[in-house]
Amino acid sequence: MPAAFDPGLIDSLTDTALAMADAAAVETMRFFRSGDLDTRSKGAVFDPVTAGDRAGELAMRAVLHDRRPDDGVLGEELGAQAGTTGLTWVLDPIDGTRAYLAGAPTWGTLIAVNDGGAPILGLIDQPHTGERFFGSPRGAWLNDRWSRRAIAARPPRPLAEAIVMTTFPEVGTPEEGAAFRAVAERAQLTRYGLDCYAYALVAAGHVDLVIEAGLESYDIQGPMAVVAAAGGCVSDWQGGPAEAGGRVIAAANREIHAEALALLAQAK
């Protein structure tokens, strides 16, 4: 059994991840929808996204320092710090900063633990809706306002009956946009603008595919862990590892993953 699957270690990582998400939520919610009217009247330029992002990451790092000081950290805001355990926490305090700025509840806090290869545990936390999507070697669950329950990605269905999501209509480069449309045009329904929440919907069994480009590692490692634990399949557009970001596809199951990859491969 790899060290990462030791039950005691998974308990420790789970408790730490949840405490980090709780700590981040205090900070991100403090600035979410806080408005910039008051700060404008003071004549100062105030960016609530930057403030929430930095405060959220500092709060998460403080929890980690207390609980697991020897793990490494890679954060969107404050960079990388090596550890000695072989485990690295990959943190994005506010994924979907444009949504956050617009008051939309589709941003989230992303946390992953990478064992040097893949993210083995992660979460997508949406504190405004009160939803936390979590994945580990023990499975995937959603904790929301009503209950805590297991979640699972959708079973296979033809692409013609599938729901596809991406955040930006242009996706990325013109070539990347064309590749996305090669898949989306064959799907039942395409939706835009949901940021990390789209990956949560794959894990929870509501959406079949999320296809994006230009991602950073901290954008995708948390979602990867959740989607994989829910039975889904995350890779780059060639079917290779997606940990580094770039062009990413998250699929509810291997069948629709293969169908979409074949279409993406035809694009330049």
Added chain:
Amino acid sequence: MPAAFDPGLIDSLTDTALAMADAAAVETMRFFRSGDLDTRSKGAVFDPVTAGDRAGELAMRAVLHDRRPDDGVLGEELGAQAGTTGLTWVLDPIDGTRAYLAGAPTWGTLIAVNDGGAPILGLIDQPHTGERFFGSPRGAWLNDRWSRRAIAARPPRPLAEAIVMTTFPEVGTPEEGAAFRAVAERAQLTRYGLDCYAYALVAAGHVDLVIEAGLESYDIQGPMAVVAAAGGCVSDWQGGPAEAGGRVIAAANREIHAEALALLAQAK
């Protein structure tokens, strides 16, 4: 004072609207994210949107029949029924059916009371996030998980600092899409895919403009009432009445409304 602004009448309409939204939420939430796996295994075609839409409207009509049987009704699902009071309730149990189908929390239940001219009272209810945005001649408020508080649309800012939203990237016809982009390309930020939630964000002071086309009257009358009560401005793309739907612009204030209308007018 017009009849519609009689305090006792506003009380009655408010209580009725809130009771209708409560009743609709029971039905829409019953089917939201309910999945179609079980129903598929029975071999029957089951459409959770249609089921939630119909059940939600029936529930609202039952409340109305009990409380104010002489008012007229215009519903998205069950059509029009004339009344004798001069007041007509305009109902959309699930605005944003595609979002509902995809499990996204951007759909809403829309309710408006029209006095024969304009919607004088209305609400946008998002039962999954637990947010209810309400507007009447007494003002606008948001009731969410944390509090009930007054809301107000944003004060004027230049378009270059504004946030613009629409649901579908193509907006409508190619001409309508070009007109939208004439505004959006000059804004700070454009976001897609939020359905009626985008209008709620205008009313709550987070977004400056929503520009859409191809709307029905029941898509816009609830949002109109909420945005107007919050100090915003809703019209068609020529600055005329928007009650009938079609091409609609909702603006946080008169200044940015005028700036956007001038750009929309240049488009064909």
